[in-house]
Amino acid sequence: QGRLDQVEVEVKVEVGEALLPFSELLSLEVGETIKLNARVSDDFTLKVGDRSKFKCRPGRTGNHLAVQIGEEIVDVPDEFLITSRSQEEY
Numbered sequence: 001q002g003r004l005d006q007v008e009v010e011v012k013v014e015v016g017e018a019l020l021p022f023s024e025l026l027s028l029e030v031g032e033t034i035k036l037n038a039r040v041s042d043d044f045t046l047k048v049g050d051r052s053k054f055k056c057r058p059g060r061t062g063n064h065l066a067v068q069i070g071e072e073i074v075d076v077p078d079e080f081l082i083t084s085r086s087q088e089e090y
Contacts, residue, residue, distance in 0.1 A: 013056060013067050014045040043070060051075045 016038030
């Protein structure tokens with residue numbers, strides 16, 4: 001338990017996504033804006049590593065940007081996504 005308390009994990013918040021043509025991606029410059037497929041009122045997704053763990057809302061704590069943790073997202077491990085039929089085929 002003591003060793004696990006010292007382990008650092010990557011935590012990131014997924015705000016939204018956008019589809020851009022590669023040519024537009026290459027021509028992006030500092031200060032330009034990319035329109036995402038999300039609204040400020042939408043829940044964001046907090047990820048631990050590559051796994052979605054919580055829904056969250058944007059906000060501030062003092063002068064810092066922050067998120068408020070909301071509902072837990074139940075993430076199904078990859079090994080459970082394989083059906084018994086597909087296992088028999090291997």
